[in-house]
Amino acid sequence: MLERFGIQPTQQRIDIAHLLFQRPQHLSADQVLAQVNAAYGHVSKATVYNTLGLFVRHGLINEVLIEPDRTLYDSNTADHHHVYNMDTGELSDIPAGRLAIQGDLGLPEGTEIEGMEVVVRVRSRAAHSADR
Amino acid sequence: MLERFGIQPTQQRIDIAHLLFQRPQHLSADQVLAQVNAAYGHVSKATVYNTLGLFVRHGLINEVLIEPDRTLYDSNTADHHHVYNMDTGELSDIPAGRLAIQGDLGLPEGTEIEGMEVVVRVRSRAAHSADR
DNA sequence: AAGATGGTCTAGACTGAGTCTAAGTCGCAT
DNA sequence: ATGCGACTTAGACTCAGTCTAGACCATCTT
Known part of the structure; x- marks a missing residue:
């Protein structure tokens, strides 16, 4: 799937994609960080932000700017x-x-x-x- | 005008209102702070944030959450x-x-x-x- | 085998919008 | 005068998000 969107699959990216797409949902970067680290291997904060930004640029997920002080990521495109x-x-x-x-x-x-x-x-x- | 909206007028609030309503516009808290201090007397950061929040609660202005990392205030209600x-x-x-x-x-x-x-x-x- | 190359990941420092705190000021009533 | 409540302030603080410098790792070259 990542390859179809032109993204090099790595373990971290696969973990994050797995979390995001288990069901349509809205998650903050912090939640992604916590949940990936709980359910899969350890991923750093910088990688979570980089990966979410990458996914957004490649159209796998959408940014949602609604909450006043954090960005949500929407796995429903x-x-x-x-x-x-x-x-x-x-x-x-x-x-x-x-x-x-x-x-x-x-x-x-x-x-x-x-x-x-x-x-x-x-x-x-x-x-x-x-x-x- | 402030009194009509149930707000105690003070010098700082009048200054900020004056700036906001000279024309319909979208300003960030930082811009309000800078422009009030340039055009009127000195007002502290905390007061700008408090006052903008107060104005929003009383319906004089609207919050606009569109820019990823700051809140804009819209004097067009x-x-x-x-x-x-x-x-x-x-x-x-x-x-x-x-x-x-x-x-x-x-x-x-x-x-x-x-x-x-x-x-x-x-x-x-x-x-x-x-x-x- | 020994680099060299390029992409990725990481810990931790850093930035900047927004909040909080504790003290100071002001007007007003007693 | 004194006390009180509402407001303002400087500066410390928080926390989402970014940046940096180095580590890691696979693939390519010689």
Whole structure:
């Protein structure tokens, strides 16, 4: 699989890919580091970051910038959108087919579209903290 | 204006609000810090962060989580979407009225919608780096 | 066999956005 | 005057992510 995406397979990359693709999921670099080290051999922090970046550049996984202070990596590369629960931190998917987006993007001159994503932010209904 | 939003006006808060609302714009906390200190009296880093957070909680401005390693603050609170140029870092707006989104969000039980935003990522047409 | 080459991995130092803390200031009520 | 609560501040601190310099390892050369 790695070879199909033009990536030299190494033990560390195989371990990380194995973890990521056991099921579609959203993981932070830290979680990948911890879980790889728990389930497979030891992999260094630098290698985890390098490998995740490599996978992103080669299209095996997607970066998701939703949480305020860390990047998540999404092993589902099918076109889809996200629902983010701001109270629990839970992140779930909306298949692209379920939403239709129409209209004039009015893209700036000389640019071409790279991706389009909808983020729906929700709160747990109980948590209506009267913010001060 | 601050009072209308339930915020005690202080000199620092007035300065920061003044900077933010001179025109609709996207600024990082660092930029706010630098520009306030250049144009008005000295304000500390902690106060800038506290004040921006306060403004967000009270709905004067919005957080925008698009850049990988810093938070932007958007002084345009009208409902709108964003176009992000991944090459230049430039961020521009799409008025909500220009896009129509239809479909079944399938929100998880017990949650209510807080906001919905579309992010369109674009690249400058020249920059097609053959990634390795 | 003995380098030489190039890609990968690693520990640990480093950076920088954002948070925290403990002390200081200010306005206001008693 | 004194006390109190709200705000601000400098600087220490945290932690995700990057960088660096060296180690490792397979393949190629001679």
